[in-house]
Every structure is written in C-alpha cells, then in structure tokens.
Amino acid sequence: MNSEQNAENINRHEFLRKLGFAGSALAAVYFGANLQSCTNDRVSPAPTNLTLDLSASENAALKNNGGYVIKDGVVIAKSNTGAYIAATLTCSHEGKREIIYQTDHFYCTAHGAKYDNNGKGLNGDGKKGIAVYTTSLTGNILTITA
Structure with missing residues (x-):
C-alpha cells in the first residue's frame, strides 16, 4: 500500500x-x-471648508427644522431647535455610509445606531459615537469645518 x-x-x-x-x-x-471591530477608524476624512449655499434648490431641505442634505461624505442638518449641525456620513458601528438625520438625532439606516447632535452614541450600536463638525453661517453660506 x-x-x-x-x-x-x-x-x-x-x-x-x-x-x-x-x-x-x-x-x-x-x-x-x-469580522470588523466597532471603531471609528473607518470614518471619512474630515471636511475642510465645505460650503453650502442655503438659497440653492439642492439645499432646500435645510430650510426646515429636521431637514438634512448629504454632501461630500457629510450629513448637514437643521436641528429641531433651528441650529445647523454636521456629522460624518460613516457610521462607527460597521463603517456603513448610511447616516441620516431624524428630527432630533443622527441615525444609521443599516443597523439602527443612534447619535445625538453632538455625536454621542444613544444606543449600543452607536456607543463609539460619530465625528461632528463645526458649522458657521454667513449670509446664505453655511461653512462646515473639522
């Protein structure tokens, strides 16, 4: 054999x-x-002087509290208090680029991670938080910076 x-x-x-x-x-x-870890290392690079003309039709959603737009990997929203806020489009839970704004918080449509307006996680899937950016308004021009 x-x-x-x-x-x-x-x-x-x-x-x-x-x-x-x-x-x-x-x-x-x-x-x-x-397997992937729940870290924030997959977040898109922070914006540098991203600007939006609030009078432009593509930004019309920002006229209403709770409205949002997505531009260059950033979710820009008008909070329920009327403040302009911005955060990364990339969720820290699994790196999905599915963050939206829902009335008073950021939300990942992939797995349900929730984040407050300052990027702090509001549930288990959002525990790592997300990057938020500084916004400033001059006339009709909204500027977002890291």
Whole structure:
C-alpha cells in the first residue's frame, strides 16, 4: 500500500477539529476574516471648508427644522431647535455610509445606531459615537469645518 491509499480523506471542518478547534474557536476560524471591530477608524476624512449655499434648490431641505442634505461624505442638518449641525456620513458601528438625520438625532439606516447632535452614541450600536463638525453661517453660506 502506498501513502496515498493510507491517507485519510477529511474535510476542513474535521481537520480543524483534529487540531483541537471546537465550538466558538472553530467559528472564529471560519468567520474571523470577515469580522470588523466597532471603531471609528473607518470614518471619512474630515471636511475642510465645505460650503453650502442655503438659497440653492439642492439645499432646500435645510430650510426646515429636521431637514438634512448629504454632501461630500457629510450629513448637514437643521436641528429641531433651528441650529445647523454636521456629522460624518460613516457610521462607527460597521463603517456603513448610511447616516441620516431624524428630527432630533443622527441615525444609521443599516443597523439602527443612534447619535445625538453632538455625536454621542444613544444606543449600543452607536456607543463609539460619530465625528461632528463645526458649522458657521454667513449670509446664505453655511461653512462646515473639522
């Protein structure tokens, strides 16, 4: 008999079990390459002098409290108190670029992470917070800076 005939044919799962991997350790080996941490390191670069003309039709949503627009990776909103606020479009939970503004807070449509107007997380998925930016208004020109 040659060594090929004696070789035991096993699948990957059995091979890992023979190495001593079981339970959650086995799952980590299988899925480890796709896991991501909940960090803020995937946030888009901060804007430098992003400007919006509030009289332009594409920014009409900013005339109403709770309205928002998205430009260059930034969510710009008019809060329920009438203040202009801005935050990154990128959620710190899983790096999805799905932040919107809902009446009085930032919200990620991907998994439900919520953030207050200062970027502080309001639930477990939002616990890492998001980057918020400084806004200043001169006439009809709103400027957003890091």
